[in-house]
Amino acid sequence: MAKFVTIGERLSTTAPAVNRAFTNRDPEPILKRAKEQLDAGAVYLDVNIGPAESDGEELMKWAVQLLQSEFDNVPLALDTSNRKAIEAGISVYNRSKGKPIVNSADAAGRIENIDLAAANDAIVIALCNGEGIAKDNDERMAFCQMLLERGLEHGMEAEDLWFDPLFLVVKGMQDKQMDVLECIKMFSEMGLNSTGGLSNNSNGMPKHIRPIMDSTLVAMAIMQGLTSAIVNPCDLRLMETIKSCDVFKGNTLYADSYLEI
Amino acid sequence: MPFTAKSGKFNASINTVEIGTGDKAIKIGGENVLPLYSFDAPIENAPKVGIEITDFGMENEPDCIKKYYEGCDTLADIAKKAASFEGVDFLCFRMEGGDPNGANKTVEELIGALKEIAAVVDLPLAVAGCKNAEKDAQLLSKAAEALDGKNAMFLSAKEENYKTVGAAAGLAYKQIVGAESSVDINLAKQLNVLMTQLGVNPKSVVMNVGTATAGYGFEYVVSTMDRIKAAALSQNDTNLQMPIVTPVASETWSVKESVSSEADVPEWGCQETRGIDMEVETAIADIASGSNAVILKHPTSIATISNLMKELV
Numbered sequence: 001m002a003k004f005v006t007i008g009e010r011l012s013t014t015a016p017a018v019n020r021a022f023t024n025r026d027p028e029p030i031l032k033r034a035k036e037q038l039d040a041g042a043v044y045l046d047v048n049i050g051p052a053e054s055d056g057e058e059l060m061k062w063a064v065q066l067l068q069s070e071f072d073n074v075p076l077a078l079d080t081s082n083r084k085a086i087e088a089g090i091s092v093y094n095r096s097k098g099k100p101i102v103n104s105a106d107a108a109g110r111i112e113n114i115d116l117a118a119a120n121d122a123i124v125i126a127l128c129n130g131e132g133i134a135k136d137n138d139e140r141m142a143f144c145q146m147l148l149e150r151g152l153e154h155g156m157e158a159e160d161l162w163f164d165p166l167f168l169v170v171k172g173m174q175d176k177q178m179d180v181l182e183c184i185k186m187f188s189e190m191g192l193n194s195t196g197g198l199s200n201n202s203n204g205m206p207k208h209i210r211p212i213m214d215s216t217l218v219a220m221a222i223m224q225g226l227t228s229a230i231v232n233p234c235d236l237r238l239m240e241t242i243k244s245c246d247v248f249k250g251n252t253l254y255a256d257s258y259l260e261i
Numbered sequence: 262m263p264f265t266a267k268s269g270k271f272n273a274s275i276n277t278v279e280i281g282t283g284d285k286a287i288k289i290g291g292e293n294v295l296p297l298y299s300f301d302a303p304i305e306n307a308p309k310v311g312i313e314i315t316d317f318g319m320e321n322e323p324d325c326i327k328k329y330y331e332g333c334d335t336l337a338d339i340a341k342k343a344a345s346f347e348g349v350d351f352l353c354f355r356m357e358g359g360d361p362n363g364a365n366k367t368v369e370e371l372i373g374a375l376k377e378i379a380a381v382v383d384l385p386l387a388v389a390g391c392k393n394a395e396k397d398a399q400l401l402s403k404a405a406e407a408l409d410g411k412n413a414m415f416l417s418a419k420e421e422n423y424k425t426v427g428a429a430a431g432l433a434y435k436q437i438v439g440a441e442s443s444v445d446i447n448l449a450k451q452l453n454v455l456m457t458q459l460g461v462n463p464k465s466v467v468m469n470v471g472t473a474t475a476g477y478g479f480e481y482v483v484s485t486m487d488r489i490k491a492a493a494l495s496q497n498d499t500n501l502q503m504p505i506v507t508p509v510a511s512e513t514w515s516v517k518e519s520v521s522s523e524a525d526v527p528e529w530g531c532q533e534t535r536g537i538d539m540e541v542e543t544a545i546a547d548i549a550s551g552s553n554a555v556i557l558k559h560p561t562s563i564a565t566i567s568n569l570m571k572e573l574v
Contacts, residue, residue, distance in 0.1 A: 252498065253447065256447075256451045
């Protein structure tokens with residue numbers, strides 16, 4: 001089994017400092033956040049430029065080239081609802097360290113992002129959602145099937161579709177948590193890769209609680225077969241948990257210094 | 262449906278490590294396939310064979326080894342002779358006499374002997390200690406200094422002395438450092454991590470992960486090497502991509518099958534044949550499990566393994 005793939009989530013326009021940096025094309029705050037995440041062990045970096053309706057293409061190109069030239073062609077997830085911006089990003093992307101990830105497609109309005117990934121030999125995050133949150137796992141798996149078929153029809157390898165069950169917030173949707181975990185198991189039993197925005201679960205919780213909830217959930221999800229997650233790699237507890245899970249699953253060979261490497 | 266063979270080559274590869282300098286320098290490692298799987302992808306560097314001599318010269322050697330060194334009076338003569346046998350890629354000098362529980366020779370005496378050898382042999386050199394971690398720290402550090410510029414291989418740094426040996430051989434004199442663990446895959450990885458954290462270039466590290474003589478718990482050796490190569494290649498574990506160097510002679514020439522005389526066990530037949538068989542069988546089993554170099558003693562064993570590698574790779 002391959003090692004768990006962490007996708008660093010901290011380059012996002014939802015953070016005002018990052019938003020400003022993207023808008024002003026100011027490299028310094030972006031590179032700083034990217035470096036923090038890579039030093040902490042992130043494999044991929046998510047580049048969320050928001051909707052970027054007016055200048056998305058130019059902005060995504062700028063961000064991809066900035067990050068890849070500074071950090072030895074670090075692999076990236078291109079995250080925006082602007083499809084042309086994703087294509088523009090891929091057009092300048094160097095894939096020597098890994099294929100680009102299209103973030104994301106769903107089973108409703110964003111299903112064409114699967115076609116986009118197929119046309120560009122990219123990985124795609126396939127969110128098992130239609131309009132609104134799936135009501136149960138029957139619905140999730142129906143969406144999964146639909147997305148998988150769409151990818152295969154367009155010539156993708158199944159391994160390049162990373163299925164996202166959509167992690168749900170505990171505060172308000174506590175009764176749905178086991179469904180999500182069960183869904184990951186179903187992906188895994190079908191041999192599919194999976195990922196998702198894990199920290200959704202702890203939204204709205206006190207700051208000191210979130211690492212505890214996130215690392216517990218990641219361990220439970222990895223047990224179910226989760227192969228990747230979009231996370232805050234600067235959360236030490238979470239990263240230590242992921243490395244420990246990789247040891248238990250045999251994804252990496254144990255050595256006393258395993259947390260340092 | 263037609264059969265389409267799928268190559269079993271990996272995206273990761275074992276590090277290539279060069280030992281020695283000039284025309285006689287050798288390279289080990291570099292492959293991106295399982296041991297000897299040359300049908301999956303070309304193996305650039307066939308496993309190499311070293312010959313071992315010790316500071317005792319021929320004193321403790323069995324007659325079947327002694328006879329090949331007839332007329333050699335000094336250690337330098339022995340070294341020259343050893344280097345001349347067919348198939349020898351490098352020479353390993355084992356400073357056995359340094360053992361405080363044995364002859365307890367001084368560091369100066371042994372380094373003197375090493376220099377004597379280095380002066381007359383142009384093959385790549387390996388230096389092995391006396392298996393006492395404390396003494397080896399002194400011996401190997403001084404040896405690294407004595408062989409400055411020769412790009413020699415030092416066997417080995419262990420958990421107890423890796424800081425001293427790694428700092429001298431790896432950092433100060435930029436030689437090749439062997440990291441020794443005893444059939445313990447987790448320790449093998451850990452030592453490489455520690456060595457790298459010390460600042461030693463991972464591309465200057467080789468592993469001695471231990472061996473046994475075939476038949477003496479050898480399945481543990483096989484599984485250790487198998488798992489190291491699997492992690493290095495299929496999981497791209499950079500802390501295990503160091504080539505493996507296995508001293509074989511020092512193991513196989515001490516088991517009863519190799520040392521019992523024909524007079525004692527006539528039903529086992531010729532002692533020399535048995536000794537060679539044990540050495541060859543162990544060496545090829547090590548290579549098939551992942552060793553990139555083996556260190557042997559009997560000229561016939563060396564020629565046999567060397568020729569086998571030429572045929573297979």
